[in-house]
Amino acid sequence: MADKKFTGTSTYIATDDLMMAVNAAVTLQRPILVKGEPGTGKTQLAVEIATALGHPLFEWHIKSTTKAQQGLYDYDAVARLRDSQLGDDRVHDISNYIVRGKVWDAFESAVRPVLLIDEIDKADIEFPNDLLQELDRMEFFVYETKQLVKARHRPIIIITSNNEKELPDAFLRRCFFHYIRFPDKETMERIVDVHFPKLKKNLLREALEAFYRIRDVPGLKKKPSTSELLDWIKLLLAEDISPEALRSDDSRKAVPPMYGALLKNEQDVHLFEQLVFLDRRSRTQ
């Protein structure tokens, strides 16, 4: 196999199952669909795969108004109409008004590219169906110029979804699937380690302890995620917080410092403070 195996990078810890799914998708040249809680590194995965395997990356971020066609190309009819009214010479060649999309760019790439289709569930429900043929055959037809665009190298396609919409079966059948589970403590330690290699062991331990304690608070609207943990640790380092300050049995400091980086929701902050308060009271009694 010409392609290297993906085993994570110096800044990205990939679990065994993730590696398996990615390598299967790379080898069999099929798209891989990645789901998971927000902040678990779905989008980052594409960047890391591109880095690890040394392929160029094309990113296509999907919005609710994005149409499948826009990934292929756009025909700027309005510009042409305007040009025709102004008597511009360009108007006679329709290809002047064909604007390439990300998929086209990826298909034209001289080496095998990585194509990220980010948050596919944001788009209209028909969006994935409209791309079936293109992703299967890796080619499409430009009707305006009667030109067939064929991928020079089948791109490694990473598709992310936040579960906002169900994706059609026909689409799912063609993909490999991976669900990024929220990392357990062991994996999380490795993740933090690649981001902050010089972090003191006891600070890491206390920080993770506090972090999972917050995540375990029942009824949180938005549980803090990996990316928020990393931000928080960065803050802790910047403010030079000592590990002792994170200790849970220190009743005065039971609310971890800078928790604003972890809890982004007013109700969650209230809920957490309330629990800490109750906890403290039960302890003093």
Add this chain to the structure above:
Amino acid sequence: MCTCSNSWFSWIAVRVLSKSGPLAVLTRFFFMLREGGIKPSITELLTLLEALKAGVAGTSVDDFYFLSRSCLVKDETLFDRFDQVFAAHFHGVEDAFRALVQDVPEDWLRKQAELLLSEEERARIEALGGFEKLMEALRDRLDQQQGRHEGGSKWIGTAGTSPFGAYGYNPEGVRIGQQGSRNRRAAKVWDRREYRNLDDQVELGTRNIKLALRKLRKFAREGAADLLDLDDTIDKTARNAGLLDIRMIPERHNAIKVLLCLDIGGSMDDHVRVCEEMFSAARSEFKHLEYFYFHNFIYESMWKDNRRRHAEKIPTSQITHKYGSDYKLVFVGDATMSPYEIVYPGGSVEHWNEEAGSVWIRRLLKTYPKAIWLNPEPRQRWDFTPSIKLTRELMDDRMFPLTVSGLDDGIRRLH
């Protein structure tokens, strides 16, 4: 004797990857998955085979587990079920080498040998002592290989001297995994059942409430009318060289009206809270959403504000008059009580009711033909609780568990 827990993999691989070999093991697994409610398609099975053939899955059971999950299951809510089927299907594979010898039909192996071995090789195996000897040699070879490679995962050699390489199987097929802790750790993955809380059969919680909401939204967005698509009209007009070309699109139309009747008080409160949150989160999607509370069962009155339940009662007949029959009626309650509370006048635990609860619910159902009852009690218990049975009969079996999938089924009945 090789006791590595993943030698069953080689067993599968032998059978799957040999071109003429039966796919029995994998197909059985495939059909078990389908029976288990996961519906992988043939395409996906073929993808899995292709991946196995390409040698994507390396050396161990967990590799196979991860690969098959990635190929066959496209929904994390089904991971837990997949784990269960996987565990059931591959239970006890730790001793699979024995199984390799015992379970693989002997004549199949013989046939394979005949098909795939040259005269010369067959003669050599015969010389070794026939089938038994062949298996023994295979076993020894596996053991040796493991020792030599210090626990790493290596192919069985395909050199002419090995009867197994000479079988003509894909050399990647007869593969032995390492015996180390990595494997033991991973072997438990499906036993840990970490995806249990993603299963849509469990009751609604904070995690899957979002999923449930999506189902509700979908429900609310049905119905269509034509609407002028301004952007598309401009676009098409431009393409048409300025000649007007009008485009229409179906309107996203929130036509659904819902009456939500919630059982409140006692054990139901938690469920009621979840339900209320869920429906109010989807509120913007409904044209109208009205809440009413009741206790245990529906009688001549309900109330809107639980704190003032005794002061501000709303007669049920007034509700049926005020809200037309195009409303969909959703009850949420555990329907667990004494049957008297349903069928007898005066059966209510809270007050004297002139007419039985069953009379009132029939009246409601007559006004609102589209109605369902969502029940947080686990389905298994329904048959053992007379009042649930009774309520279910009154509801013409339109009772659904308060889970994501139950909600899904229920909503389908509301259309």
